[in-house]
Amino acid sequence: MLLPDLNSSLNHALQSLAAMTGQRDRELLARTLVATLSELMEQSVITLYRLVGDEAILVAQAGTAIPPDQIAEPSIIISDRLEFKSVIDSRCESITSLDAHTTSVTIPIYGQQEITALLVIITNANFDQSLSLPRDILTIYSNYLNLLDESETDTLTGLLNRRTFDNNLEKMLTECTDAEVQKIEINSHSRKPPSSELPHWLAVMDIDHFKRINDEFGHLYGDEVLLLLSRCMRRNFRQTDKLFRFGGEEFVVVLDRTCEVDASKVLERFRTAIECYDFPQVGRVTISIGFTCLNGKDDPSTLVGRADQALYYAKEHGRNQVCFYEGLIAEGNLTAEHFTDDVQLF
Template identity: 40%
Template sequence: MNALVQSLAKMSGLRDRDALDFALVQLVLDCSEGAVQSACLVRVVGEGDDRRCLTLARLEAGQNEPVRDVVWTDWTLLPHVTDYPMRQQALERVRAVHSKGAPFTGVLPLPGVPGAAALLEITSTEPLNARTLDLVQGVLQTYNNLLGLLDYGEKDALTELLNRKTFDGAFFKATADHRTEDNNQGPDRRVSSPDEGVWLAVLDIDHFKRVNDNFGHLIGDEVLLLLARLMRASFRFHDQLYRFGGEEFVILMRCDSVDHAHAALERLRLRVQEYAFPQVGTITVSIGCSVLLPNDTPSGAFGRADKAVYHAKEHGRNQVCNYQALVASGLIVEQAAENMDVDLF
């Protein structure tokens, strides 16, 4: 029991989500005293019949370190939820589901998660007793509470998008993950496009001050909230969406080419333009983007994308501008890296 308390205390001090996921599956195996043979934490992504399973952490008895799916993985490589009937049942019933025969499997939806978008799957050679199941449920509840605390500190209160203080860490993690994948191209990995990379986009609502002046700040907040929903509907599960403050938003995404990056941002721009915002009607957005460069910095990448936004606003608004394309065409002058630094905080 003392070891369990110490492990829970250690887990409560973690602030990295990957580390927290790993700590959960490790603790589930440890608290079962050998009864649990494997623990797998799964995030369910997608909608309807195209829901798929992304493994956040999986640990087998005897393994030293959990394994996980790469966050930037190709969507089509993820297995469908329907490939795992027990996972599908747990999602539909929003409660734990247990098999009746060996190998004994239990699938537990995370408590408090809307739509049960995450699941813990455990396997054992014998049926787990009530005490072990209670311990696993308690560990899962603790994990869920810690996630809630992280969300409270890392998400914007109005839009529930990520806030700016989490950006630097996510930026360096995204670039590190991308370099790691490029350096570990196995025989089964698809060949990367020369233009594949991580992209940063800055979005600014055109004439947003007029919305607040003409309709009030409550309506302005509603516009921000609805825009955040349009952003979520326009991007993939692993794209990271931020509100930096006011009417400024940031998108961190991985794309196969400059054309794919531009198409994703153009899709969002059109959705916003075509959406009827209550009372306000039509609003538009200006978007600037830049591919991340080798040894890039958050301030350098943000500065390039921000300069592209400025160009978009100065030349008609309601458009997507690519910093590298603007430089290549001679429409703007490339600035030295040390002059591109922007104080994000």
């Protein structure tokens, strides 16, 4: 049921909203939302899932006492949960009676016109009455996510922007460091590492002779090339990969955990896809790519500098190719350099 003192509930809700909208980290924002709703509703279990492809990934769960049968799984195939599929298909809430006293409500959360998450509330209260304030909070949460999207994405392509990359790279490196520690502690005798132990990869890419495209065809067609290339990126990379536009003709991809061979194959596949794509009016366009392994021991300037150096090697040796920094070092084609915080990408 809703907390009995309405004024106290509203004051608490306002404080929670202030806490939510005061942060930009989406994971922390989501956990704050779940914790807030859990405090506002007694005898309820609140669970938030993020949608990634055909899966619903657990973000956070809270409740005063979560029964064993209501503990959320880390990931769920959407087609295996009828209420999830119903919400996504109908774009409406799904309400299910679990028993005579318990109701489950699945609510869609939107980001840039698409359903990006699902909130599940299992409550023993009258859900119409108890969900009035939580629904309002969810609306504010969704609106705030849209504001974050607008500030974190590039206007033309819709990809994440340079500022977002700068703000998140250190977090990615910290996660890599944590993974390295876990790798030592867990499964040290495994012959084949699980995907959670595989590294991330940073790739920088640049459109070859882009200035020539702008000079010959005009900036309108140049912008069309950038837009179409960004769409190709979304088609060729996984939803768990992070795609950035740095401005101009420069792009960055952070590949989710995979092995070196597969990282190289993915990037080569994308390079080939661009080479074979028929850009209207412009025709053939190619890209050069340099990539490196994300190592939690590196600082951001070192990481970007390595990928940048591999990119310039590709540019100076014929363009339209993918070059791996660590491979170039091992072959003696590059000499390792020290990069400082003053390094500038491109």
